[in-house]
Amino acid sequence: MDMTDGAMTVDDVEVASGYLDVEKLRRDFPILAERVHDRRIVYLDSAATSLTPRPVIDAISKYYETTHANVHRGVYATAEEATRLYEEARIKVGRFIGATRPGEEVVFTKNATEALNLIASSWGHANLKENDVVVLTEMEHHSNIVPWIMLSEELGIELRYVPIDGSGRLDLSNFDEFCDGAKLVCVSAMSNVLGTINPITEMSKVAHDHGALVVVDGAQSVPHLPVDIQELGADFLAFSGHKMMGPTGIGVLWANATILEAMPPFLGGGGMILDVKPEKFLPADPPDRFEAGTPPIAEAVGLAAAVDYLQSIGMGQIRSHERSLTAFALESIGEKLGDDCRIFGPPAGDDRGGVMSFSxxxxxxxxxxxxxxxxxxxxxxxxxxAKPLMRKLGVAATARASIALYNSEDDINVLIEGLVEAGRLFANA
Ligand SMILES: Cc1ncc(COP(=O)(O)O)c(C=O)c1O
Structure with a gap:
């Protein structure tokens, strides 16, 4: 499919039973035409990074072939066009998540990890002091744990972890107490181990009632679900380009404009200042304040193409495809492998995404x-x-299969076939 023709519509790729037309979509991903061990690639690692569709690859190539220049400085035509593309990408990405002031509220970072570190370092240093409370959950990725531990070691803040229950959901029965006295609540919208989709809207309300701000790690949710920051009630949202069909090397921090304006710079250097004297500097306004040095320009162009690609299919349709396929996978694995296969996380349903960790x-x-x-x-x-979560689950490691819009029931059947063989070769019990 050539996205530049604008030919594809949702009807083109949607088939019965909530599934997308995977055969058609797979043709957009050149890597899926490769063979390994003389077999087709069954890519079930999209939670680590997603595959890249042709329109994204083409947008990046076209940028390098026709428009490459540094941004925000040059006055020649190519440099101005590069700046326009970069800023257009910011607006597109912001609108994709429902930002009302995308030009001011979207900061491009290296990845979700850097976005979360930016919050901890900048907002954290400006707003937290000894004994202040930051609430995390037991299902967070290290990216949403380690920056807070680093801050707690430095400032003496208290970290509270909301536990998970036996089904792999957050146990929110005492969430109100967890938020008591808290300044910040940091939570993943979707777990990269359990697939659990957390009730962010409800959690944000409770956090805000206690005067705490809410940091949402959207690394796994933004690529797979319709996400609207207004609906979530989030104050910060962090995610990565490479998990949403975009390139590596770019992440996004969205934050409410008023909050961003009050935050000090994160990294220092070119592009983030209004003025510099030998002994002091004046920072630029957001988002420039947080984008020191040459930003990820080609990556922003690629990310904008990824947003176009996802929107041309529809986030609702993508979710519906992945929800149906997750239900099929959980049911088939249960039927064919029974208790031999332990899958962590909630059963298929509204609060379950397509990440399946199992032993x-x-x-x-x-x-x-x-x-x-x-x-x-x-x-x-x-x-x-997610080592704290692994300890809680009582396992050192799991195998994780994670799906995206290019996966089909056939992929799950090959997974099961391979698992049976792994058991035949390696199982003692
Ligand atoms: C839930 C979650 N948060 C954060 C990250 C970090 O993303 P990145 O490595 O792109 O910074 C990941 C990556 O797997 C993730 O799954």
């Missing part, structure tokens, strides 16, 4: 992943940068 018999997650590789199946073994 199979007594086979080590790395052995599972290696056998699956022989079937062309790409999954991720390990702790998934």
């Amino acid at each position: 199979y018999r007594d086979v080590h997650a790395h052995d599972i992943a290696q056998v699956l590789d022989q079937y062309g199946v790409c999954v991720r073994p390990g702790h998934h940068c």
Whole structure:
């Protein structure tokens, strides 16, 4: 499909039973035409990074071929066009998540991790002092834990972790008490291990009633669900380009304009100042204040193309496809592998995304992943940068299959076939 023709509509890619026309969509992803071990690639690692569709690759190539220049400085035509594309990308990405002032509220970072570090370092240093409380949850990615531990070691703030329950959901029965005296609540909208979609809107209301701001880690939700920051009630949202069909090297921090305006710079350098004297500097307004140095220009152009691509399919349709496929996967695995396969996280439903972490018999997650590789199946073994959660689950590692719009029931069937073989080769019990 050539997105530049603007030919595709939702009807073109949507088929019965909530599924997208995967065969058609797969043709947009050149890497899926590759073969490994003489098999087609069954890509089930989109929670780590998503595949890149042709329109995104083309937008980046076109930028380098026709428009590459540094932004915000040059007055020659190409430089002005590069600046226009970069700023247009900011507006597009902001509108995608419902920002009302995207030109001021969207900061481009290196990835979601840097966006979360920016909040901890800039907002944290300006607003937190000893004994202040920051609420986290037990299902956070290290990116939304370690920056807060670093700050707590430096400033002596208290970290409180909302526990998970037996179903892999947050136990919010005492959330009100957790928020008592809190300045900040940091929560993932969708777990990268359990697939749990957290009730951010409800949590934000409680947090705000206690005067706390809300940081939402949208690394797994923005690529897979319709996300509207107004509806979430978030004060900050962090996500990565490379998990949403965009390129690596770019992430996004959205923050309410009033909050951003009051935050001090994060990194110092070119582009983030109004004036510099030998002994002091005057910072620029947001978002420039937080974008020191040459920003990810080609990456922003690619991310804008990724947003176009996702929107041309429709986030609602993408969610509906992935919801149906997750339900199929959980049911098929249950039917074919029974209790031998332990899948972590809630059952299929409104609060379950397409990330499926599992253990199979007594086979080590790395052995599972290696056998699956022989079937062309790409999954991720390990702790998934969520060690506190792994400890809570009582496992050192899991294998994780995660889906996106290019996956089909057939992919799940190959996964199951590979798992049976892993059991045959490695299981003792
Ligand atoms: C929930 C969650 N948050 C944050 C991140 C960090 O994303 P990045 O590595 O792109 O900074 C990830 C990456 O896996 C994630 O799954």
